Amino acid sequence: MxxxxxxxxxITTNTLQSMKQHGxxxxxxxxxxxxxxxxxxxxxxxxxxxxxxxSNVMAGHETTLPITLDQMIYHAQSVIRACxxxxxxxxxxxxxxxxxxxxxLNSSIRIMKEAGAHGIKLEGGEEVCESIKRITGAGVxxxxxxxxxxxxxxxxxxxxxxxxxxxxxxxxxxxxxxxxNAGCFSLVLEKIPASLGAEVSAQLKIPVIGIGAGMHVxxxxxxxxxxxxxxxxxxxxxLRRYLNLHEEITGATKKYIQDIKSKDxxxxxxxx
Ligand code: KIV
Numbered sequence: 001m002x003x004x005x006x007x008x009x010x011i012t013t014n015t016l017q018s019m020k021q022h023g024x025x026x027x028x029x030x031x032x033x034x035x036x037x038x039x040x041x042x043x044x045x046x047x048x049x050x051x052x053x054x055s056n057v058m059a060g061h062e063t064t065l066p067i068t069l070d071q072m073i074y075h076a077q078s079v080i081r082a083c084x085x086x087x088x089x090x091x092x093x094x095x096x097x098x099x100x101x102x103x104x105l106n107s108s109i110r111i112m113k114e115a116g117a118h119g120i121k122l123e124g125g126e127e128v129c130e131s132i133k134r135i136t137g138a139g140v141x142x143x144x145x146x147x148x149x150x151x152x153x154x155x156x157x158x159x160x161x162x163x164x165x166x167x168x169x170x171x172x173x174x175x176x177x178x179x180x181n182a183g184c185f186s187l188v189l190e191k192i193p194a195s196l197g198a199e200v201s202a203q204l205k206i207p208v209i210g211i212g213a214g215m216h217v218x219x220x221x222x223x224x225x226x227x228x229x230x231x232x233x234x235x236x237x238x239l240r241r242y243l244n245l246h247e248e249i250t251g252a253t254k255k256y257i258q259d260i261k262s263k264d265x266x267x268x269x270x271x272x
Pocket of ligand 1: 049051053091188223
């Protein structure tokens with residue numbers, strides 16, 4: 001380890017816990033490759049999620065279902081190589097953990113060993129608690145995910161806000177407590193009413209990180225393509241765009257093409 005590396009204080013699951021206790025909000029972004037992960041890490045992001053949203057934004061699939069464990073490991077390896085400070089959590093993809101707890105443990109171990117990840121995330125409530133106990137029992141930190149869980153999109157049939165009715169909100173609260181009791185170190189809540197996000201965060205000791213779960217949870221996560229404005233036809237209410245890269249990149253690409261066609265590029269000083 002170089003001196004520089006040893007001087008950097010790494011974010012751990014304990015750091016996130018202490019941030020919740022001290023009221024410091026947690027920042028989390030998705031990343032899928034070396035270059036972007038390096039920029040986010042240097043900028044000071046607390047957590048990078050190698051999300052299975054890679055299936056959508058990197059591979060162009062309509063849902064998160066098609067991405068494989070091998071493909072997730074490839075993305076995670078690239079991200080991990082770039083990160084010196086932040087905590088890197090990797091999604092278990094659809095089909096790599098739902099079968100039984102042994103399968104869930106084996107998939108988690110592959111992610112930890114082959115990618116060098118710091119923990120895994122999986123979707124679901126009570127039904128995945130046995131797997132969570134087994135995975136955490138092997139020393140692997142687990143982040144839960146409730147609310148809109150994209151791996152179950154064919155069960156929901158829609159990407160609409162979840163748990164608006166009291167009955168579903170009660171089930172979500174019950175599942176959140178079950179995930180904490182099973183050993184999750186943190187929980188993602190996606191697209192639920194802000195009042196429910198606040199209640200879950202108040203009831204749980206572990207940090208709750210929201211995406212469309214309001215301002216009262218313990219941290220926020222966005223998909224990097226949405227946050228940077230690379231996606232242009234996706235505008236849910238919870239999304240704040242910090243750049244409009246789709247427009248910027250389109251403009252730069254058009255200018256590049258034009259410069260080549262007009263023989264402006266390369267010029268005298270851009271050749272050997
Ligand atoms: O895969 C993903 O990007 C996620 C976030 C939306 C939380 O799970």
